[in-house]
Amino acid sequence: ELKVEQNPLFLSMQEGKNYTIYCNYSTTSDRLYWYRQDPGKSLESLFVLLSNGAVKQEGRLMASLDTKARLSTLHITAAVHDLSATYFCAVDTGGSRLTFGEGTQLTVNP
Amino acid sequence: EPEVTQTPSHQVTQMGQEVILRCVPISNHLYFYWYRQILGQKVEFLVSFYNNEISEKSEIFDDQFSVERPDGSNFTLKIRSTKLEDSAMYFCASSELIAESTDTQYFGPGTRLTVL
Numbered sequence: 001e002l003k004v005e006q007n008p009l010f011l012s013m014q015e016g017k018n019y020t021i022y023c024n025y026s027t028t029s030d031r032l033y034w035y036r037q038d039p040g041k042s043l044e045s046l047f048v049l050l051s052n053g054a055v056k057q058e059g060r061l062m063a064s065l066d067t068k069a070r071l072s073t074l075h076i077t078a079a080v081h082d083l084s085a086t087y088f089c090a091v092d093t094g095g096s097r098l099t100f101g102e103g104t105q106l107t108v109n110p
Numbered sequence: 111e112p113e114v115t116q117t118p119s120h121q122v123t124q125m126g127q128e129v130i131l132r133c134v135p136i137s138n139h140l141y142f143y144w145y146r147q148i149l150g151q152k153v154e155f156l157v158s159f160y161n162n163e164i165s166e167k168s169e170i171f172d173d174q175f176s177v178e179r180p181d182g183s184n185f186t187l188k189i190r191s192t193k194l195e196d197s198a199m200y201f202c203a204s205s206e207l208i209a210e211s212t213d214t215q216y217f218g219p220g221t222r223l224t225v226l
Contacts, residue, residue, distance in 0.1 A: 033214065042201060043153065043217040088153065096141060096158035096166045098215060103152055 002027045004091050006101035014109055016078050021104045023072040023089035031092040032072045034063050036085045037103070043088065047074075079108045112136045114218035116202050122224045123192055131187045131221045133202030141165070142185045143203040143215060144177065153201065159185065192225045199223075 003026040013019050023032070031050055035043040047056045049065035049072060056063050060083065062075045072089055086105045090098040115134045123129050135142050144156040158165040159177050176188045185204075189196055199222050203215040 035217075042219045045214045045216065048214050090153075096143070096160070097155040097168065098145075098153075099155065100153040 002091060002093060002099045004089060004099050004101040006087075006089060006104050008104060009102055010105050010107075012107045012109060013076075013079050015080055018078065019076050021074040021076070021087055021106075023074070023101055025070050025072075025089075025091045025099075027070075027091075027093060028067070029070075029091045029093045030067055031094075032065050033090045033092065033098065034072070034074055035088045035090060035100075037088060038085050046087075074104075076106070079106075081108050081110060084108045112138075114202055114204055114216055116200075116218040116221050118221060119219065120222045120224070122226065125194060125225055126191050128188065128190050129192060129223060131189075131200050131202075131223070133185045133187070133218055134183050135185055135202065135204030136216060137183070139204035139206050139216075141205045141215075142177075142179070143205075144187045145201045145203065145217075146170070146198040147201065147220075148198045156187070156200075189223075192223075194225050197223055197225045 005024045007022050033048055034046040036046050037043050047063040052067040054065045060077045065072045084107050086103045088100050088103045090100045117132045142159045145153050147153045155168050157167040157171045174190050178186050199220045201220045202218040205215045206213045
């Protein structure tokens, strides 16, 4: 059974600081997604990572994928309050299902 | 920008009743999905649907559940004889393609199901 583990599960950080969220998964996959969820809202697609070494950046967020290590990272640069949300990674193992991690609840404090 | 829509936004039902959750996927998408998220927990896959049949289903998706595309735009999830533990947010998603494609699954706003 595929396991997808994120850490940390809770992250409280100051505005302007940098931090990284980690997503480990237990089986081979070449496709990994990052989603953002605001409280009571749906999942917003942030990044699709399709191959080993893939790196994508959007604003203050940068995601990378190491398929050999079965690890993806979501790096936050100079955090701002608007980034407060829950971030999920999700792994696609070639079928049609996404297997999600537990989510990282990020709070950015002024 | 096209988006997935879901109705109702909140459904309250009595245990044992049947509910139908409705979704309108993005119009040119071919693959449709249902996921659920129990409060405070992670998102769990229920089922995927393509070409008018189920592509894949999870262990959660037992005989209590069924999906249907009754017309060219709607995609429904029926839950028969609801149980308390069915209370969750149910998300519909759609994508243009899967497998070899790069396409993302786009999620709707969700239906919060409360079973009393």
